[in-house]
Amino acid sequence: MRKLLLSALSAAALALLPHAAAQAGKEEVVLGLSQDRVAITATFDGSEILVFGAVKRETPIPQDDPLEVVVAVSGPAPSVMVRRKEKKLGIWINVDSVLVDSAPAFYAVATSAPFKQVLTDTEDLRYRISIKRAIRSVGAAMHIRGAQAFADAVIRIREKNGLYSLRENTVAVDEQTLFRTAIEMPADLTEGSYLTRIFLTRGGKVVSSYETAIDVRKVGLEKFLYALSREQPFLYGLMSLAIAIAAGWGASAAFSLLRNR
Template sequence: MLVWEGLTATPALAQREPVLVPAVSQSRIEVRQGFTGARLLLYGAVIDPAGAGSRGEDYDIVVVLKGPSEAVRIREKERIAGIWANAESSDFRSAPAFFAVASSRPVSEIVDERTAAIYELGTEFIQLSPSGEIDPEEQARFAKGLVELRQRQGLYQEDPGGVRIAEKVLYQARINLPSNVTTGRYTAETFAIARGRVLASATARIEVVKAGLEGQVVTAAQRWSFLYGLGAIGLSLMMGWIAGRLFARG
């Protein structure tokens, strides 16, 4: 196991396979009032075991950025007697709040579907961990619906050709985080691939946190949850009393 300043890299075969040295432009992103999103630069180098003087191999690079996992329930709307109502639903235990893939060319041209599924190299290969008993076809339909919904929200992204490689060594990718991004720990996994095989991988971590007044409120709610709850109840009662007095005067 090799470590570079908090980033871990695991070569597939030590000394004989390439080594990835990853980095990110921001390891901490602060979400403040008026936050409009962020543009992350993920970059690094592929170190060939044969040395700098060798011809080197043509590697493809795929970068997968994932946000914190969360439990999600997807409901289907159905029109009954002219009214839209909730119909069937499906639960997923660990859907990533954010998921983005950038690659040096389309993933389908780099690896086969089995390899793509193992490493989650695309939105269609996200491991959503469904729960409960449901027909597999229905489960797949709900999973597709969840992915399409989050794609429209900008939370699930794919960018074939989004990774640039220079001199078979240096690579870089840019991924946009939208304004509605969820706070928490994100992982950026980078894969060096050749001949349809993942030869090396590396992981970098990014923290997305609330800052400013919103961050202080969140911290207070987490550290002093009981007092925070009492304060919220007291504030609600006071606002209700003030509203009642104002209406009584009117």
């Protein structure tokens, strides 16, 4: 009976060896950010976030497929109602509308190689990394044809404004262990938490991922004016009017002085 028990335990241990080896050889991301908070001030004209990190592993570097890195930074994703207009009887009117329920205010993807090389379509569908997969639209009525065109319109407009971008070959990978890239963030950022995702891939498949967040907030005068406009709109209007009158009077007095010289 004892021999039978020892044999069973030995068989179980042998069965677990491949799993244990796989766990020991797993590659993991060790990430760093140059800053995890962006302050929007009255003179804010954009920011650059340096994303850097290393790969932790307990076994030699695999020699089959090279290690690739994908970095995706996405801003708050409120729903957006997109409407299509047509000209009827000389007047432009709304004819169709689709609710795009997930459209990040900012979305940037940086890769260490061409996107199709670092990630298969199946993995992209699973993790929703590409710009097109990060956008979701719902609420299209049955009679609306080409509902995807509404989401494509959001992507096209925001790409034109520099809010969406795919930056291939911009992640530097050294010795399949260290990586770094810089993500440029435009001046017209939306407040909120910006999700930063890092993916390690081999042969187009994700082998490890890591998530963190960058906090973007208004501070100083910018924060005061924004809060005042939302919480005390009447007072904000009076203050704006007073500033406009003072500016107009000051300009008039300055021109009068120059004219009398």
